Amino acid sequence: MNSTSTSDSVLDEHTAAHVAELFRAFSDTSRVRILFALTTQEMNVNTLAGLVGISESAVSHHLRSLRQMELVVARREGKEVFYRIEDEHIISLFEEGVKHVQHG
Amino acid sequence: MNSTSTSDSVLDEHTAAHVAELFRAFSDTSRVRILFALTTQEMNVNTLAGLVGISESAVSHHLRSLRQMELVVARREGKEVFYRIEDEHIISLFEEGVKHVQHG
């Protein structure tokens, strides 16, 4: 018997697709900047647009997909909508990537 | 003075682009399956193609981009070329993503 059978090396396509989808959320420059901002504190759309330097519409599109993946949570306060990252595990996963680039 | 100034919330575009690029390497189903296989052991192109279920050409294209990002390292042994992931930090970053999907 081998200590490492080939089946141990295979990740089923369904799981792999979900893993890819998760990382894809972090695979765009604007989204990285949005998420980085949200790791520090809750923010509304207008502030994020200002910080990242893209239109509120573009930010809103990104936040929608992040919401659909349940990576961010929205909270309305009057006219404004504040977004935050709820899952600490997601925050640390994301921050690991940032750290690796900032070297490491 | 505020304990959290807005500039703390901004990741410069250049760094963000690199972070995005890193995560983009993990953002495709086939690449996820290739990388998962390589986290368990060194493998050649033909074996990877068999495990992942795509052509050797497609695998080779993926490996090229992973090589260019220095996420995998190639080692030739006769006709075959074996690939592996050298950076333990990359392995753990990737595995964190897999774990998150497999829940948690």
Place this chain on the structure above:
DNA sequence: TCAATATATGAACATATATTCAGGTGTTAT
């Protein structure tokens, strides 16, 4: 040298994705 095997590459194509634009929804104040 020639054939066989393993991998790499470039071009082409089809699909996915980010952004913009125009307009729509929801909330507050007058």
Place this chain on the structure above:
DNA sequence: ATAACACCTGAATATATGTTCATATATTGA
């Protein structure tokens, strides 16, 4: 009710990306 503000949405477009196909390169054995 209306205006102003904050955000959302769908369509359109431009660009990026994954795979295939044909062909090229590299290594080995006959």
